[in-house]
Amino acid sequence: MIELSNIEKYYGDYHALRDVSCQIKKGEFFSLLGPSGSGKTTLLRAIAGFEGIDSGAVMIGGQSMAGVPPNKRPTNMVFQSYAIFPHMNVAQNVAYGLRAQRLSKTQTAEMVNKSLDKVGLAGYGERAAHALSGGQRQRVALARALILKPKVLLLDEPLSALDRKLREEMQSELRHLQRSLGITFVLVTHDQEEALTMSDRVAVMFEGQIAQLGTPQSLYKRPTSKRVAQFFGSMNILKAEVRAAQNGVVITQIEGLGVAEIPQDLAPDIQGSSVCVGVRPELMTVLDDDQDAYDKETPAVVTDIEYRGELTYYDVKFEGLDTPVVVSMRNTTNREIKKIGQQVRIGWENASAVLLLDQ
Amino acid sequence: MSKRILTIFMVVFVLFLYAPTLLLPIFAFNDSTFIAFPLSGFTFDWFASLGAAVELRGAAINSLIIASISAVTATTLALLASSATVRYRFPGKGIMIGAIMVPMFLPEIVIGVSLLTVVLLAGFQLSIYTIIMGHTLICTPFSIAILRSSFQQLDPSMEEASLDLGESRFSTFRRVTLPLIMPGVISSLLIAFTISLDEFVIAFFLSGTEPTLPVYIWSQLRFPRKIPSVMALGTLLLLLSICLLTLSEIFRRRSARRLGQKDNGGAW
Numbered sequence: 001m002i003e004l005s006n007i008e009k010y011y012g013d014y015h016a017l018r019d020v021s022c023q024i025k026k027g028e029f030f031s032l033l034g035p036s037g038s039g040k041t042t043l044l045r046a047i048a049g050f051e052g053i054d055s056g057a058v059m060i061g062g063q064s065m066a067g068v069p070p071n072k073r074p075t076n077m078v079f080q081s082y083a084i085f086p087h088m089n090v091a092q093n094v095a096y097g098l099r100a101q102r103l104s105k106t107q108t109a110e111m112v113n114k115s116l117d118k119v120g121l122a123g124y125g126e127r128a129a130h131a132l133s134g135g136q137r138q139r140v141a142l143a144r145a146l147i148l149k150p151k152v153l154l155l156d157e158p159l160s161a162l163d164r165k166l167r168e169e170m171q172s173e174l175r176h177l178q179r180s181l182g183i184t185f186v187l188v189t190h191d192q193e194e195a196l197t198m199s200d201r202v203a204v205m206f207e208g209q210i211a212q213l214g215t216p217q218s219l220y221k222r223p224t225s226k227r228v229a230q231f232f233g234s235m236n237i238l239k240a241e242v243r244a245a246q247n248g249v250v251i252t253q254i255e256g257l258g259v260a261e262i263p264q265d266l267a268p269d270i271q272g273s274s275v276c277v278g279v280r281p282e283l284m285t286v287l288d289d290d291q292d293a294y295d296k297e298t299p300a301v302v303t304d305i306e307y308r309g310e311l312t313y314y315d316v317k318f319e320g321l322d323t324p325v326v327v328s329m330r331n332t333t334n335r336e337i338k339k340i341g342q343q344v345r346i347g348w349e350n351a352s353a354v355l356l357l358d359q
Numbered sequence: 360m361s362k363r364i365l366t367i368f369m370v371v372f373v374l375f376l377y378a379p380t381l382l383l384p385i386f387a388f389n390d391s392t393f394i395a396f397p398l399s400g401f402t403f404d405w406f407a408s409l410g411a412a413v414e415l416r417g418a419a420i421n422s423l424i425i426a427s428i429s430a431v432t433a434t435t436l437a438l439l440a441s442s443a444t445v446r447y448r449f450p451g452k453g454i455m456i457g458a459i460m461v462p463m464f465l466p467e468i469v470i471g472v473s474l475l476t477v478v479l480l481a482g483f484q485l486s487i488y489t490i491i492m493g494h495t496l497i498c499t500p501f502s503i504a505i506l507r508s509s510f511q512q513l514d515p516s517m518e519e520a521s522l523d524l525g526e527s528r529f530s531t532f533r534r535v536t537l538p539l540i541m542p543g544v545i546s547s548l549l550i551a552f553t554i555s556l557d558e559f560v561i562a563f564f565l566s567g568t569e570p571t572l573p574v575y576i577w578s579q580l581r582f583p584r585k586i587p588s589v590m591a592l593g594t595l596l597l598l599l600s601i602c603l604l605t606l607s608e609i610f611r612r613r614s615a616r617r618l619g620q621k622d623n624g625g626a627w
Binding site for chain 1: 514516517519520521522523524525526527534535538539
């Protein structure tokens with residue numbers, strides 16, 4: 001649906017987008033995720049036509065968008081501030097883009113009502129724009145964009161102005177809306193949880209570049225760089241040395257933990273190099289005495305405990321490792337919480353570790 | 360104690376501001392050609408005499424034409440300059456804004472003399488058009504100051520949303536930008552109109568045979584007999600100004616309420 005190839009963008013000396021290429025499929029919920037200043041909004045605005053690009057190409061539906069102004073593009077946008085026109089009521093806002101279609105009054109009213117119904121604002125047509133709450137403004141912005149049946153809906157941090165509860169509600173609502181309409185959604189967000197829960201695929205951006213692109217699961221489970229790994233949840237980063245790489249398995253000596261056979265397909269010439277390995281806290285287990293079903297087992301000492309209700313976070317110290325490693329355990333009815341200073345055994349799997357090779 | 364001093368200060372301050380203006384209507388209705396107390400009687404004669412003064416009517420019409428055209432021209436120019444300078448970055452922008460704003464601080468006599476020189480050198484006749492030129496020059500900085508702040512308060516995503524929803528730049532201006540900055544446009548028109556209406560120095564230099572109202576009033580002051588008529592005329596102008604101010608304030612409040620903005624009390 002959208003094809004971005006080798007996009008470069010400068011603001012004066014500032015290199016805002018660096019060789020960005022990616023394809024967004026039809027009917028997909030695609031997110032651009034990154035911290036502020038990562039270029040995600042600039043990229044979205046380049047797709048919408050509000051920002052020119054210095055080189056590269058934006059294609060939408062197979063057509064080049066070079067020189068096509070925003071009003072001629074098959075995209076519509078929900079702005080971060082929602083940009084609800086304050087001098088019009090809700091119905092006038094929603095009907096705003098319909099003028100070019102020269103519909104009769106009754107046709108327009110019918111479409112507006114349908115559109116408002118879709119976003120859960122039936123009967124709000126006569127409300128003044130300034131009498132709306134944040135959540136309602138966002139729904140009006142959605143209705144106003146969707147009434148034009150765009151091929152692509154662009155959303156610029158649409159949930160960042162809402163409080164937590166409303167944000168979670170809107171996340172699932174947006175997801176349902178996207179599924180039922182089948183329109184391609186491109187969402188910009190700095191909230192990794194939001195990106196994970198809503199998207200089919202996510203492009204993680206840092207400093208104007210796409211650092212990694214994939215499904216939420218693949219990004220969480222198999223990050224390729226330290227930065228991506230630490231952006232999603234928490235990740236223990238350990239130094240390691242590659243012993244050998246063959247048949248889709250990389251044999252690695254991890255500091256503190258020991259030898260792991262990490263399932264990852266790499267060329268054999270990586271042998272001997274120093275690398276970083278990431279291990280998620282929830283993929284390691286503080287073993288009780290009778291449990292012994294793990295690939296690997298390493299002794300350690302508990303140095304700190306953080307009880308968070310659903311989970312308990314242990315800081316454990318492995319032999320030969322200065323910094324503590326975080327291990328999280330689900331609190332079940334029978335599981336006893338360890339004590340600080342207690343000797344424990346940490347169970348882990350070969351697949352718990354992931355190689356973080358990209359800079 | 361200090362509260363009482365403040366109250367007295369305020370009363371004296373307001374008296375100082377408005378007492379001279381209040382003399383205008385008092386003597387406009389006084390049945391005597393001498394501007395002095397005690398008042399001698401009540402009369403409408405001075406107002407009636409205005410109706411018969413053909414020159415005065417001509418001057419008033421000139422002033423209204425000049426003020427209207429200057430206000431519209433200054434506001435239009437200011438709209439263009441403000442929208443460009445608020446939204447775009449371009450080389451020499453700071454210098455340009457400075458250059459446009461300078462006439463606000465230049466002595467009017469300097470502007471008047473230099474414009475007169477230019478007009479005479481270029482071989483133009485002095486007419487109401489030369490005055491319009493001068494007034495547009497001095498009104499534009501005020502209009503720009505007002506409209507720049509309107510544009511600065513305008514969320515740029517409003518216009519982007521309109522473009523995004525399929526409208527062209529021109530219809531975006533008509534359907535979104537203009538309605539949203541309308542309070543600023545009205546303020547600009549009124550301010551420019553008022554400045555032009557009572558401006559004397561430039562009008563005096565550039566007026567030729569068609570005086571404006573202030574120039575006409577000045578010429579009448581040489582004849583003591585005419586002073587009460589001038590007072591009557593001043594009273595009418597005072598009423599007109601109060602009406603205009605009230606109108607603009609009503610309009611400003613209504614549009615602020617309509618746009619859901621907080622009313623910040625002051626007009627400009």
